[in-house]
Amino acid sequence: MVSDGVEEKIYPLGYEPEISPDETDPNVRNNLLDFILKSGPTEVVDTDLFAVMAKRRSTRKFLDKPVETTKIDKIIAAADTAPTAGNFQGFEIFYVKSPEKKKKLVEACNKQPYVDAPVVLVFCKNPSRVKLDFSEYILKKFAIQDATLAAGYSQLAAQALGLSSIWIGMFDEQKVMDILETDLVPSSVLCIGYPKQTKFPKPRRNLKDLVHVTW
Numbered sequence: 001m002v003s004d005g006v007e008e009k010i011y012p013l014g015y016e017p018e019i020s021p022d023e024t025d026p027n028v029r030n031n032l033l034d035f036i037l038k039s040g041p042t043e044v045v046d047t048d049l050f051a052v053m054a055k056r057r058s059t060r061k062f063l064d065k066p067v068e069t070t071k072i073d074k075i076i077a078a079a080d081t082a083p084t085a086g087n088f089q090g091f092e093i094f095y096v097k098s099p100e101k102k103k104k105l106v107e108a109c110n111k112q113p114y115v116d117a118p119v120v121l122v123f124c125k126n127p128s129r130v131k132l133d134f135s136e137y138i139l140k141k142f143a144i145q146d147a148t149l150a151a152g153y154s155q156l157a158a159q160a161l162g163l164s165s166i167w168i169g170m171f172d173e174q175k176v177m178d179i180l181e182t183d184l185v186p187s188s189v190l191c192i193g194y195p196k197q198t199k200f201p202k203p204r205r206n207l208k209d210l211v212h213v214t215w
Protein backbone atom coordinates (compact mmCIF):
# COMPACT_ATOMS: atom_id res chain seq x y z
CA MET A 1 0.00 0.00 0.00
CA VAL A 2 1.35 3.44 -0.85
CA SER A 3 0.21 6.48 1.15
CA ASP A 4 1.85 9.91 0.82
CA GLY A 5 4.47 8.34 -1.39
CA VAL A 6 5.67 6.15 1.49
CA GLU A 7 5.41 2.44 0.95
CA GLU A 8 4.04 0.65 4.01
CA LYS A 9 4.94 -2.94 4.66
CA ILE A 10 1.80 -4.95 5.04
CA TYR A 11 1.92 -8.35 6.64
CA PRO A 12 -0.86 -10.69 7.60
CA LEU A 13 -2.21 -10.17 11.09
CA GLY A 14 -0.09 -12.19 13.50
CA TYR A 15 2.75 -12.79 11.11
CA GLU A 16 5.54 -10.39 10.49
CA PRO A 17 8.93 -11.52 9.22
CA GLU A 18 11.47 -11.25 12.02
CA ILE A 19 13.91 -9.48 9.80
CA SER A 20 13.25 -6.94 7.12
CA PRO A 21 15.42 -4.58 5.13
CA ASP A 22 16.02 -1.13 6.62
CA GLU A 23 15.32 0.53 3.34
CA THR A 24 13.30 -0.72 0.45
CA ASP A 25 14.40 -0.02 -3.08
CA PRO A 26 11.34 0.15 -5.33
CA ASN A 27 13.55 -0.87 -8.25
CA VAL A 28 14.22 -4.24 -6.65
CA ARG A 29 11.20 -6.34 -7.43
CA ASN A 30 11.26 -8.69 -4.47
CA ASN A 31 13.16 -6.68 -1.93
CA LEU A 32 11.79 -8.36 1.18
CA LEU A 33 11.77 -11.79 -0.42
CA ASP A 34 15.42 -11.53 -1.48
CA PHE A 35 16.38 -10.13 1.90
CA ILE A 36 14.81 -13.05 3.76
CA LEU A 37 16.33 -15.60 1.41
CA LYS A 38 19.83 -14.16 1.65
CA SER A 39 19.87 -13.37 5.34
CA GLY A 40 21.45 -15.32 8.15
CA PRO A 41 23.33 -17.98 6.21
CA THR A 42 24.66 -19.40 9.48
CA GLU A 43 21.21 -20.66 10.40
CA VAL A 44 21.00 -22.69 7.23
CA VAL A 45 22.06 -26.20 8.07
CA ASP A 46 22.54 -27.43 4.53
CA THR A 47 23.10 -25.36 1.42
CA ASP A 48 23.72 -28.31 -0.86
CA LEU A 49 20.43 -28.78 -2.68
CA PHE A 50 21.14 -32.37 -3.67
CA ALA A 51 22.17 -33.30 -0.14
CA VAL A 52 18.93 -31.77 1.12
CA MET A 53 16.96 -33.83 -1.40
CA ALA A 54 18.87 -36.98 -0.59
CA LYS A 55 18.33 -36.65 3.16
CA ARG A 56 14.71 -35.54 3.28
CA ARG A 57 12.43 -37.96 5.05
CA SER A 58 8.88 -37.36 6.21
CA THR A 59 8.38 -37.00 9.93
CA ARG A 60 5.21 -37.57 11.89
CA LYS A 61 6.68 -37.05 15.36
CA PHE A 62 7.88 -33.59 16.23
CA LEU A 63 9.70 -32.22 19.25
CA ASP A 64 7.73 -29.82 21.37
CA LYS A 65 10.24 -27.13 20.38
CA PRO A 66 9.15 -23.95 18.65
CA VAL A 67 10.52 -23.19 15.22
CA GLU A 68 12.45 -19.92 15.02
CA THR A 69 10.60 -17.15 13.17
CA THR A 70 13.61 -16.60 10.90
CA LYS A 71 13.28 -20.20 9.72
CA ILE A 72 9.53 -19.83 9.15
CA ASP A 73 10.27 -16.69 7.13
CA LYS A 74 12.64 -18.65 4.92
CA ILE A 75 10.20 -21.54 4.47
CA ILE A 76 7.47 -19.14 3.37
CA ALA A 77 9.87 -17.15 1.18
CA ALA A 78 11.02 -20.39 -0.46
CA ALA A 79 7.41 -21.07 -1.51
CA ASP A 80 7.33 -17.64 -3.09
CA THR A 81 10.32 -18.48 -5.31
CA ALA A 82 8.56 -21.41 -6.99
CA PRO A 83 7.59 -21.02 -10.62
CA THR A 84 3.88 -20.43 -11.21
CA ALA A 85 1.75 -20.43 -14.33
CA GLY A 86 2.31 -17.10 -16.07
CA ASN A 87 3.93 -15.93 -12.81
CA PHE A 88 0.43 -15.23 -11.51
CA GLN A 89 1.05 -17.09 -8.25
CA GLY A 90 -2.25 -18.93 -8.23
CA PHE A 91 -1.98 -20.02 -4.64
CA GLU A 92 -2.21 -18.73 -1.07
CA ILE A 93 -0.60 -19.91 2.15
CA PHE A 94 -2.54 -20.05 5.40
CA TYR A 95 -0.18 -20.07 8.35
CA VAL A 96 -2.22 -21.63 11.14
CA LYS A 97 -1.09 -20.43 14.55
CA SER A 98 -4.15 -20.97 16.73
CA PRO A 99 -3.90 -24.21 18.78
CA GLU A 100 -7.69 -24.53 18.60
CA LYS A 101 -7.65 -24.36 14.81
CA LYS A 102 -4.81 -26.90 14.68
CA LYS A 103 -6.93 -29.28 16.76
CA LYS A 104 -9.81 -28.81 14.36
CA LEU A 105 -7.43 -29.43 11.45
CA VAL A 106 -6.43 -32.77 12.99
CA GLU A 107 -10.10 -33.73 12.81
CA ALA A 108 -10.45 -32.38 9.25
CA CYS A 109 -7.36 -34.33 8.20
CA ASN A 110 -8.83 -37.73 8.91
CA LYS A 111 -7.80 -37.50 12.59
CA GLN A 112 -4.08 -37.51 11.76
CA PRO A 113 -2.65 -36.40 15.12
CA TYR A 114 0.61 -34.96 13.79
CA VAL A 115 -1.27 -32.16 12.02
CA ASP A 116 -1.01 -30.44 15.39
CA ALA A 117 2.64 -29.66 14.52
CA PRO A 118 4.72 -26.65 15.60
CA VAL A 119 4.27 -25.06 12.16
CA VAL A 120 1.21 -25.74 10.03
CA LEU A 121 0.95 -24.24 6.57
CA VAL A 122 -2.08 -24.85 4.39
CA PHE A 123 -1.49 -24.29 0.69
CA CYS A 124 -4.66 -23.33 -1.15
CA LYS A 125 -5.42 -22.98 -4.83
CA ASN A 126 -6.39 -19.54 -6.05
CA PRO A 127 -7.28 -19.85 -9.73
CA SER A 128 -8.78 -16.34 -9.74
CA ARG A 129 -5.22 -14.96 -9.61
CA VAL A 130 -4.29 -16.70 -12.84
CA LYS A 131 -5.12 -14.08 -15.47
CA LEU A 132 -4.61 -16.20 -18.50
CA ASP A 133 -7.07 -16.60 -21.32
CA PHE A 134 -7.74 -20.30 -20.83
CA SER A 135 -10.73 -22.34 -19.71
CA GLU A 136 -11.68 -22.56 -16.04
CA TYR A 137 -10.52 -26.17 -16.11
CA ILE A 138 -7.01 -25.15 -17.19
CA LEU A 139 -6.86 -22.29 -14.68
CA LYS A 140 -7.80 -24.68 -11.86
CA LYS A 141 -5.17 -27.10 -13.12
CA PHE A 142 -2.57 -24.33 -13.06
CA ALA A 143 -3.59 -23.30 -9.53
CA ILE A 144 -3.19 -26.82 -8.14
CA GLN A 145 0.22 -27.08 -9.79
CA ASP A 146 1.22 -23.67 -8.41
CA ALA A 147 0.13 -24.59 -4.87
CA THR A 148 1.76 -28.01 -5.01
CA LEU A 149 5.07 -26.77 -6.32
CA ALA A 150 5.18 -23.98 -3.74
CA ALA A 151 4.58 -26.48 -0.93
CA GLY A 152 7.34 -28.68 -2.35
CA TYR A 153 9.75 -25.77 -2.26
CA SER A 154 8.79 -25.08 1.36
CA GLN A 155 9.29 -28.72 2.24
CA LEU A 156 12.83 -28.69 0.87
CA ALA A 157 13.56 -25.38 2.61
CA ALA A 158 12.42 -26.89 5.91
CA GLN A 159 14.78 -29.80 5.42
CA ALA A 160 17.67 -27.45 4.58
CA LEU A 161 17.00 -25.61 7.85
CA GLY A 162 17.36 -28.76 9.93
CA LEU A 163 13.63 -29.25 10.25
CA SER A 164 11.42 -32.04 9.05
CA SER A 165 7.91 -32.16 7.67
CA ILE A 166 4.93 -34.21 6.69
CA TRP A 167 2.82 -33.50 3.65
CA ILE A 168 -0.87 -34.04 4.29
CA GLY A 169 -3.07 -34.72 1.28
CA MET A 170 -5.79 -36.63 3.09
CA PHE A 171 -8.29 -34.08 4.33
CA ASP A 172 -11.86 -33.02 3.98
CA GLU A 173 -11.59 -29.95 1.77
CA GLN A 174 -14.78 -28.33 3.03
CA LYS A 175 -13.86 -28.86 6.69
CA VAL A 176 -10.43 -27.29 6.13
CA MET A 177 -12.04 -24.37 4.29
CA ASP A 178 -14.50 -23.85 7.16
CA ILE A 179 -11.65 -23.81 9.70
CA LEU A 180 -9.65 -21.33 7.63
CA GLU A 181 -12.79 -19.34 6.87
CA THR A 182 -11.97 -19.23 3.19
CA ASP A 183 -13.62 -20.21 -0.05
CA LEU A 184 -10.25 -21.25 -1.48
CA VAL A 185 -9.83 -24.97 -1.90
CA PRO A 186 -6.81 -26.43 -0.07
CA SER A 187 -4.26 -28.42 -2.00
CA SER A 188 -1.98 -29.63 0.80
CA VAL A 189 -1.25 -29.17 4.47
CA LEU A 190 2.45 -28.98 5.34
CA CYS A 191 3.31 -29.77 8.95
CA ILE A 192 6.80 -28.78 10.04
CA GLY A 193 8.91 -29.01 13.15
CA TYR A 194 12.04 -30.43 14.69
CA PRO A 195 11.93 -34.21 14.29
CA LYS A 196 11.95 -36.43 17.39
CA GLN A 197 14.37 -38.68 15.58
CA THR A 198 16.24 -38.56 12.31
CA LYS A 199 15.42 -41.44 10.03
CA PHE A 200 17.00 -42.67 6.82
CA PRO A 201 15.22 -41.70 3.61
CA LYS A 202 12.71 -44.21 2.30
CA PRO A 203 13.65 -46.39 -0.68
CA ARG A 204 12.42 -45.63 -4.16
CA ARG A 205 12.01 -47.78 -7.24
CA ASN A 206 14.95 -48.00 -9.61
CA LEU A 207 15.42 -44.98 -11.81
CA LYS A 208 15.42 -47.27 -14.83
CA ASP A 209 11.84 -48.27 -13.96
CA LEU A 210 10.81 -44.70 -13.37
CA VAL A 211 12.14 -43.08 -16.52
CA HIS A 212 10.57 -43.98 -19.84
CA VAL A 213 12.82 -42.79 -22.59
CA THR A 214 10.90 -41.89 -25.71
CA TRP A 215 12.71 -41.20 -28.94
Ligand SMILES: Cc1cc2nc3c(=O)[nH]c(=O)nc-3n(C[C@H](O)[C@H](O)[C@H](O)COP(=O)(O)O)c2cc1C
Pocket (backbone or CB within 6 Å): 056, 057, 058, 059, 060, 112, 166, 167, 168, 169, 170, 171, 201, 202
Ligand atom coordinates in the same frame (compact mmCIF):
# COMPACT_ATOMS: atom_id res chain seq x y z
C1 LIG B 1 0.18 -36.06 -2.40
C2 LIG B 1 0.66 -36.57 -1.06
C3 LIG B 1 -0.27 -36.84 -0.09
C4 LIG B 1 0.16 -37.28 1.16
N1 LIG B 1 -0.76 -37.43 2.16
C5 LIG B 1 -0.35 -37.84 3.37
C6 LIG B 1 -1.28 -37.89 4.45
O1 LIG B 1 -2.45 -37.53 4.35
N2 LIG B 1 -0.81 -38.36 5.64
C7 LIG B 1 0.49 -38.73 5.84
O2 LIG B 1 0.82 -39.15 6.94
N3 LIG B 1 1.39 -38.66 4.84
C8 LIG B 1 1.01 -38.19 3.62
N4 LIG B 1 1.94 -38.04 2.63
C9 LIG B 1 3.36 -38.32 2.89
C10 LIG B 1 3.79 -39.61 2.22
O3 LIG B 1 3.25 -40.71 2.91
C11 LIG B 1 5.33 -39.70 2.19
O4 LIG B 1 5.83 -38.58 1.49
C12 LIG B 1 5.76 -40.97 1.51
O5 LIG B 1 5.52 -42.08 2.34
C13 LIG B 1 7.23 -40.96 1.13
O6 LIG B 1 8.02 -40.78 2.29
P1 LIG B 1 9.13 -39.63 2.35
O7 LIG B 1 8.41 -38.32 2.25
O8 LIG B 1 9.80 -39.81 3.67
O9 LIG B 1 10.04 -39.84 1.18
C14 LIG B 1 1.53 -37.55 1.40
C15 LIG B 1 2.45 -37.23 0.40
C16 LIG B 1 2.03 -36.72 -0.79
C17 LIG B 1 3.06 -36.32 -1.81
